[in-house]
Amino acid sequence: xxxxxxxxxxxxxxxxxxxxxxxxxxxxxxxxxxxxxxxxxxxxxxxxxxxxxxxxxxxxxxxxxxxxxxxxxxxxxxxxxxxxxxxxxxxxxxxxxxxxxxxxxxxxxxxxxxxxxxxxxxxxxxxxxxxxxxxxxxxxxxxxxxxxxxxx
Amino acid sequence: xxxxxxxxxxxxxxxxxxxxxxxxxxxxxxxxxxxxxxxxxxxxxxxxxxxxxxxxxxxxxxxxxxxxxxxxxxxxxxxxxxxxxxxxxxxxxxxxxxxxxxxxxxxxxxxxxxxxxxxxxxxxxxxxxxxxxxxxxxxxxxxxxxxxxxxxxxxxxxxxxxxxxxxxxxxxxxxxxxxxxxxxxxxxxxxxxxxxxxxxxxxxxxxxxxxxxxxxxxxxxxxxxxxxxxxxxxxxxxxxxxxxxxxxxxxxxxxxxxxxxxxxxxxxxxxxxxxxxxxxxxxxxxxxxxxxxxxxxxxxxxxxxxxxxxxxxxxxxxxxxxxxxxxxxxxxxxxxxxxxxxxxxxxxxxxxxxxxxxxxxxxxxxxxxxxxxxxxxxxxxxxxxxxxxxxxxxxxxxxxxxxxxxxxxxxxxxxxxxxxxxxxxxxxxxxxxxxxxxxxxxxxxxxxxxxxxxxxxxxxxxxxxxxxxxxxxxxxxxxxxxxxxxxxxxxxxxxxxxxxxxxxxxxxxxxxxxxxxxxxxxxxxxxxxxxxxxxxxxxxxxxxxxxxxxxxxxxxxxxxxxxxxxxxxxxxxxxxxxxxxxxxxxxxxxxxxxxxxxxxxxxxxxxxxxxxxxxxxxxxxxxxxxxxxxxxxxxxxxxxxxxxxxxxxxxx
Ligand code: FES
Numbered sequence: 001x002x003x004x005x006x007x008x009x010x011x012x013x014x015x016x017x018x019x020x021x022x023x024x025x026x027x028x029x030x031x032x033x034x035x036x037x038x039x040x041x042x043x044x045x046x047x048x049x050x051x052x053x054x055x056x057x058x059x060x061x062x063x064x065x066x067x068x069x070x071x072x073x074x075x076x077x078x079x080x081x082x083x084x085x086x087x088x089x090x091x092x093x094x095x096x097x098x099x100x101x102x103x104x105x106x107x108x109x110x111x112x113x114x115x116x117x118x119x120x121x122x123x124x125x126x127x128x129x130x131x132x133x134x135x136x137x138x139x140x141x142x143x144x145x146x147x148x149x150x151x152x
Numbered sequence: 153x154x155x156x157x158x159x160x161x162x163x164x165x166x167x168x169x170x171x172x173x174x175x176x177x178x179x180x181x182x183x184x185x186x187x188x189x190x191x192x193x194x195x196x197x198x199x200x201x202x203x204x205x206x207x208x209x210x211x212x213x214x215x216x217x218x219x220x221x222x223x224x225x226x227x228x229x230x231x232x233x234x235x236x237x238x239x240x241x242x243x244x245x246x247x248x249x250x251x252x253x254x255x256x257x258x259x260x261x262x263x264x265x266x267x268x269x270x271x272x273x274x275x276x277x278x279x280x281x282x283x284x285x286x287x288x289x290x291x292x293x294x295x296x297x298x299x300x301x302x303x304x305x306x307x308x309x310x311x312x313x314x315x316x317x318x319x320x321x322x323x324x325x326x327x328x329x330x331x332x333x334x335x336x337x338x339x340x341x342x343x344x345x346x347x348x349x350x351x352x353x354x355x356x357x358x359x360x361x362x363x364x365x366x367x368x369x370x371x372x373x374x375x376x377x378x379x380x381x382x383x384x385x386x387x388x389x390x391x392x393x394x395x396x397x398x399x400x401x402x403x404x405x406x407x408x409x410x411x412x413x414x415x416x417x418x419x420x421x422x423x424x425x426x427x428x429x430x431x432x433x434x435x436x437x438x439x440x441x442x443x444x445x446x447x448x449x450x451x452x453x454x455x456x457x458x459x460x461x462x463x464x465x466x467x468x469x470x471x472x473x474x475x476x477x478x479x480x481x482x483x484x485x486x487x488x489x490x491x492x493x494x495x496x497x498x499x500x501x502x503x504x505x506x507x508x509x510x511x512x513x514x515x516x517x518x519x520x521x522x523x524x525x526x527x528x529x530x531x532x533x534x535x536x537x538x539x540x541x542x543x544x545x546x547x548x549x550x551x552x553x554x555x556x557x558x559x560x561x562x563x564x565x566x567x568x569x570x571x572x573x574x575x576x577x578x579x580x581x582x583x584x585x586x587x588x589x590x591x592x593x594x595x596x597x598x599x600x601x602x603x604x605x606x607x608x609x610x611x612x613x614x615x616x617x618x619x620x621x622x623x624x625x626x627x628x629x630x631x632x633x634x635x636x637x638x639x640x641x642x643x644x645x646x647x648x649x650x651x652x653x654x655x656x657x658x659x660x661x662x663x664x665x666x667x668x669x670x671x672x673x674x675x676x677x678x679x680x681x682x683x684x685x686x687x688x689x690x691x692x693x694x695x696x697x698x699x700x701x702x703x704x705x706x707x708x709x710x711x712x713x714x715x716x717x718x719x720x721x722x723x724x725x726x727x728x729x730x731x732x733x734x735x736x737x738x739x740x741x742x743x744x745x746x747x748x749x750x751x752x753x754x755x756x757x758x759x760x761x762x763x764x765x766x767x768x769x770x771x772x773x774x775x776x777x778x779x780x781x782x783x784x785x786x787x788x789x790x791x792x793x794x795x796x797x798x799x800x801x802x803x804x
Contacts, residue, residue, distance in 0.1 A: 022802055027223070035221045038250025046256045046265040049272065049802040050247075051795060052222070054730070057748075058774030058790055066796060070803040087773035088665075088685060088750035097778070129255075 019073035019139040023048040023132075024063070026056045028086035029121045030078035036125030044129045045136040048076065056080070057090025061101045064115060068105075068147070074114045074139040078131070081119040091119070109147060113138050155186035155274050156212030158203060159248075160194040160219035166253040169262035175218075178267055183274055187212070194219050200232055207236035214242045214277040218270050220249040239282035241729065241789060244273040268802055275801035279793045283729035288768060290379030290725045291478035294715055295320065297371055297658070300328020301347065301701050302693030303483030304354050305708035311354075311362035313716055318475045319354070320369045320385055322654070324437040325427040326351050328485060329509075330701055332414065332428070334516040334523065335567060337559040337700075338591045344430050346701075351432045366473070368437065374661050377753075377769045378688030378718075379478045379725045389468035391424070391438040396463040398434040400426070405457035410442035412520070416510045419520035424454045424464075429518035438466075479688045479715045480662070482672065483708060484655065486694035489543040489550060489648040497542065497645060498617040502624055503528040505617065505643040508560060515567050525571055525642075527623065532572050533641035537626055538564055539615065540581035544648040546612060550669050554698035557646040558585050562594035564644060569601050577604040578638060580615060580628065617643060649698040662689055663752045671697050682710035686751065687769060690714050730789045731770035732777055736762045738784035745776035745785055 025031040031052050037044065053059060056079030064075045077098060079091040098117040105112055116135050120128045159176060161167040176188040189206060193199045194217060207215065215238065217229050222245035230240035248266040256262035292315055296307045299321035307319045319326075330336060331351075333343035354363055366387050373384035392402075402424050412421040414428045423443040426436050444451040445466065455464045491499035491507055498505050504527045506514065517523035527533050538561045543549035561579060568575045579598070586595045598604050607630060609615055614629035623641035630636070651670020659666050664684050665673045672691050675683040684691050690711035693704035719725075734745070734754075739762040746754040746763055753769035754776060756762075765776070765785070777787035786792075 020803055022799060031221075032223060035223060035247070035250040038221075038247075038254045041254045043255050043257050046252075046258075046261045049265070049268050050251060051272070051798050051802070053774065053790060053795070055773040055775065058778050058787060060778040060792065060795075062792075063795055063799060067799050067803065070800055072799075072803055087771055087775065090750065090773045090775045093748055093775050093779070 017140060017144060019047050019136060019144070020071060021048045021074040021076060021135060021139060022067040022072045023050050023076040023078060024053055024056065024059045025050050025078045025120075026080055026086070026091070027052055027054050029080035029084060029119075030056075030128070032122035033078070033120040033124045033128040036123060037128045038125075040125050042125065042129050044132045047136045047139075048132050055085060055087045055090035056094035057085070057087065059094055059097070061097050061104075064101060065108075068108075068110055068114070068145060071145075073142075073145045074116070074135060076116045076118070076131075076135055078118055078120045078128075081121050084121065110145065111142055113142060114145060153185060153213045153278055154210075155183055155214045155216055155277060156207065156210055157186060157188040157216045157218065157270065157274065158194060158206075159188060159190050159270075160199070160217070161190060161192050162220065162249055162253075163193065166219075166249050169253045169256060169259050170248055170266045171259060171263045174263050175267045175270060179270055179274060182271065186274070195225055195228065200228070203229070204232050204236050207233065207238060212238075214244070214280060216244050216246060216270060216273045216277055218246040218248045218266065218273070221247045221251075239284075241283040242277070242280055244277040244280065246270050246273045271804065272798040272801040275797040276794045279791065279797055280789065281791075283788055285729055286727040286767065287724035288379060288727060290719050291381075291476055292316075292719045292721060293318070293475075293477045294479050294481060294712075295371070295381070295383050295475060295477040296481045296483060298328070298483035298485055298693070298695070299326035299354075299365070299367075300483060300485050300693060300704075301330060301350075302485075302704040302708040303328070303481070304347075304350055305705040306481045306483060306692050306712045307363055308350070308354055308357070308359065309709055309712040310715060311359035313712075314721075315362060315715070317363045318383070318385070318477060319363055319365045320371055321365070321367050322370055323427065324367050324390060324435070325431040325433070326354065326365070326367070327432065331431075332516065332519075333512045334519075335563060337563040338588075338594050340563070340566060348430070348432065355433055364475075367433075368470075371658065371661070372472075374480070377766055379768065381477050381480060381688065383475050383477060383480070385473050385475065387471050387473065389438075389440075389470035390435070391465055391468045392435050393463055393465055393468075394435070395460050396435050396458075397460055398426075398436075399459065400436070401457045401459060402454035402464060403436055405453040407451065407453060408442050408444050410439065415513045415520040416507070418510060418513065478719045479690065481690045481692050481708075481711045481715070482658065482664075482684070482695050483692040483711075484652050484658065484695045486649045486652050486671070486698065489650045491542055491645045491647050494543050494549065494612055494645075494647075496613055496616045497539070497643075498619070498624070499645060502617060502619045502643075504533075504623055504641060505645065508557070508564070508644060508646045511564060511644045515564075515571070523571075525568065527641050531641075533575060533623075535576040535578070535623070535638070535640045536568060536642045536644065537578045537580060537624075537638070537640045538644045538646065539612075540579065540646050541583060542612065542645045542647040545582055550648040550650060552648070552669070552698070553583065553585055554649040555585060555587070556649070556698060556700045559591055559594055559700070561644075561646050562586070562598040565598040565601055565604055566594070569603070574603060577601065578626075578640070579604065579606045580609055580626075581606065582609060582612070649694060652695060655695060662686060664689065671695065682707050683714060688718075725768065727767045728772065730772035730787075731767045732765045732772065732774065732785050732787050733767070734762060734764050735784045735786065736760060736764070738782050739763055740782050740784070742781065744779050744781065748775050748779045750775065
């Protein structure tokens with residue numbers, strides 16, 4: 001358990017709560033979408049730290065659980081649009097796993113809104129900004145994640 | 153571990169919001185064995201020079217470059233690492249420009265975000281392994297399936313470049329569909345005139361020795377992968393050998409006949425026959441379906457009539473051959489949408505209602521009527537309806553426009569005008585499409601034909617064709633909602649093009665996906681239409697999408713170009729190291745990975761009861777890595793350890 005996670009337990013939700021969100025972005029579309037948002041210099045909240053994977057299909061549910069375990073308040077998986085995955089169907093696998101994981105998260109006492117799957121294409125800089133902003137707002141609304149038992 | 157951290161300021165693009173000094177102080181404190189340097193423009197010539205020299209002088213164990221997007225510069229910096237004698241996979245890039253400085257106006261926030269991102273990279277890079285590109289020998293020979301214009305073009309082009317080509321064709325003749333057309337749009341050039349010289353090149357030209365032509369043949373199996381495929385080909389017996397001089401005496405002697413497939417069954421041909429007049433190669437063949445011998449009779453009249461000893465071989469068993477090739481080009485063509493699926497048109501029921509292909513044969517001098525356009529009963533039509541867009545632009549059937557039907561419909565207009573002056577022609581169309589720099593000529597010509605009329609309909613169901621005493625009656629509703637009817641003697645339906653019937657079988661064999669209409673999926677609809685989704689298998693012509701001869705032959709050249717650049721003489725195939733591999737010790741043999749691999753790169757080894765990844769086929773997506781319940785698959789350069797280290801660093 002990290003120190004950060006410990007301090008989260010029982011901390012009252014304050015106005016200044018800045019969530020930590022881990023974002024898994026596939027290299028070909030979503031990461032490029034994030035770059036597109038950057039090129040247009042549209043500001044968005046800094047709370048999402050990006051981990052680049054070649055395909056959303058690489059995102060092992062274990063990573064998501066691990067992120068929550070280590071203190072993330074939210075996790076995002078951003079993928080190519082259906083049919084656009086650079087590897088044919090990795091995004092399909094990713095979304096299937098995501099759906100199964102959502103059920104599991106609730107059992108762990110993690111609101112499913114803390115884990116978000118979405119499609120962002122290489123051209124959708126604006127959508128990237130919107131999705132990130134909405135997620136940050138959502139997680140701010142939920143407050144810091146407090147896990148009754150931080151073990152899985 | 154000594155990590156060399158290089159922070160690019162990008163002029164002031166990055167440092168306008170990110171305090172590079174602060175980032176460096178914090179991280180060098182956390183990673184005391186590491187060092188850091190600020191560079192103004194690391195991507196510029198001086199920046200790259202600096203990086204290289206600095207790497208050589210400092211010899212770090214791992215390198216992190218915090219600058220702009222790795223999508224743009226990762227390969228540049230990997231190259232510099234290699235030049236400095238450091239394994240290029242020891243590099244990790246962090247995008248602190250597009251994903252931090254440019255989108256985070258608050259300096260404190262930007263500095264924090266950059267620090268987190270670089271920390272994650274520094275944690276991760278420690279676990280990065282030295283990877284090497286692997287080289288593998290590859291076979292430069294090519295299998296081309298289908299000997300229509302596209303297949304011939306690829307085969308010839310490759311053969312001229314010195315490649316050995318195995319050209320497999322399922323019929324007894326080469327040339328594909330257009331060789332059956334008397335005239336071609338937009339110039340009214342004769343089909344055989346265009347294609348016969350081309351066919352002759354393939355059969356007897358300077359490079360013909362590089363082409364092994366297998367007629368009456370089908371590919372029954374394909375194993376292996378890019379660079380090393382093995383194809384099994386089943387060749388049916390022709391019963392006629394190459395000593396045949398094409399005199400036709402056997403044909404005269406043959407007592408049996410059956411429907412002639414080359415004339416869409418509109419007449420009959422002998423059991424031993426030339427496919428059609430002018431067919432190349434100029435050899436007859438025996439259709440076992442109608443030959444009396446296959447019906448158990450002891451006929452050998454053809455053999456007796458043949459003046460060339462050994463030319464007719466009634467005991468020809470056919471054969472099965474195996475060929476090793478490095479690449480495969482699919483040029484199997486397409487077919488017409490089944491017009492009987494469109495209600496109200498009477499196809500297959502009402503006499504005198506033909507498909508465009510049937511009309512092509514009726515208009516051809518080597519067709520069933522020797523080129524005289526006749527209706528059942530033997531007279532010439534005085535009134536002809538040509539129905540465009542049959543089964544096209546229609547959610548009930550096919551939604552796309554095939555792009556060539558209007559063209560040939562106007563060609564038919566010209567053929568009719570020429571052969572039967574004064575014939576009334578009624579074009580029924582939903583949309584009119586004649587794109588391209590010369591194709592409008594056909595349309596203009598049709599418009600100028602005083603005997604031609606144009607009727608726009610909204611839905612094909614609003615055309616109802618019924619039989620009448622003299623021919624057909626067509627009741628229709630125009631686009632302006634008015635209704636009317638006309639009497640015709642002949643109807644020509646111009647249906648959508650759809651995927652060939654063989655596409656499913658071949659597709660399954662090679663793991664190629666197909667869209668709803670049966671065309672093979674291309675790798676990318678704009679950049680790589682001639683490349684399938686499987687490495688080393690290429691697409692040429694209408695098996696990929698509806699297209700005309702010009703497009704099909706261009707695509708054939710493109711397919712051949714992929715082969716020539718990918719499998720060049722003396723060049724080995726480079727296997728990218730970002731792939732997956734199975735730790736056999738941990739593999740439980742559950743085969744889940746094989747099921748999720750989009751590239752059939754994973755095979756199951758029966759002897760060890762474990763799965764293994766073919767690195768040449770693996771694209772490195774990592775889907776199998778995430779799927780493996782035993783954690784037995786490692787995704788190079790994106791290992792669990794590396795990703796978990798990033799997660800941990802982010803959440804510190
Ligand atoms: S590459 Fe983007 S989801 Fe597969």
